[in-house]
Amino acid sequence: MPLSISDESKPQGLKATVPVMGTPMKVRLERYLPDLRWETTVVEDPNGGPVAKLSLRGEGLLQDVWLCARDRERQSISAHVGSVAIRELPGQTGTEVLQELTDPDVVGILLIWLSDTDSPLAYAVKPGKTVSLPRSPWKLSVLKYTPHYSVDRQTKEVTSLSDKPENPAVEIRVEGGKQEYRQWLWSLFASSPHQEQQLPFRARFVDFHPGTGAGRYILAAPEGSPSYLLHLKDGKKHIEQVEPGKRYPFEDGRYSFGVDEVRPGARVVTTWKEGSEVLLNPAVVATIIQSTSAQQVLLELGKPYHHKTSSGTLVVLYRRVPDSSKQ
Known part of the structure; x- marks a missing residue:
């Protein structure tokens, strides 16, 4: 018209x-x-999650951005020089579990809620690992990890389309008494997108796969604890507590970012104005x-x-x- x-x-x-x-x-x-101008603000929200303000600096680059763990469109930023993603860890995730993320075979953290009132148990996800869940009859095993989950339409077999963590998922087995459950858990989905046998408790997989190149970071935001950054350093996974004012280099050393602020229980709101x-x-x-x-x-x-x-x-x-x- x-x-x-x-x-x-x-x-x-x-x-x-x-x-x-x-x-x-x-x-x-x-x-x-x-x-038309866009304005981004952060508001407190009891149903919100952690948000982080990043300051991006470099040649011709002077930008501040907000990451939001519960907003799919704001969970990460990515460019040819590197990337930063944020991961929410509810409950008291100990530093011991976070340090296990540096193991080359560990691909993430598994959160287990044995009841609706308890804080989740946190375990480092390592294929082949088996743990006994406390105060329960259940034993949990991590069977398989796939970074880019897909199902072959002809064979119906689970396959990985690439080595990049595009749709990371793990298959777990839960045993107790004469009962046994097997199920896939996806990091991108809070609940299973497929109809499968239900587990006897709530479980969630949070991937921590920084990729294979330098300059790619994952910001871990545990509830009630300091935040940490996971990244590759000299070809090995490295984790460190976030330091205000520190600059973290991307793969191209001319560019870097800082974590200016991490807020719990919040959400990012974008509004327009004249x-x-x-x-x-x-x-x-x-x-x-x-x-x-x-x-x-x-x-x-x-x-x-x-x-x-x-x-x-x-x-x-x-x-x-x-x-x-x-x-």
């Missing part, structure tokens, strides 16, 4: 509604902004209406917005066409 803006340097209200052909949806255009009256980052504020529901969206210039519905995905794109009569 053509949209006429009288002065592209001035914010202005819009009054137009566009029906989406073949659907009951409509897109209501509400306001034009010449300079900037200057200069044509810098034009956008349109709109609302997608479907039956009785309405969702406000920001249509940034040249960036497709994907709105998921029960019947598919609606893609809305705002493009700028200069007025040829003014040229």
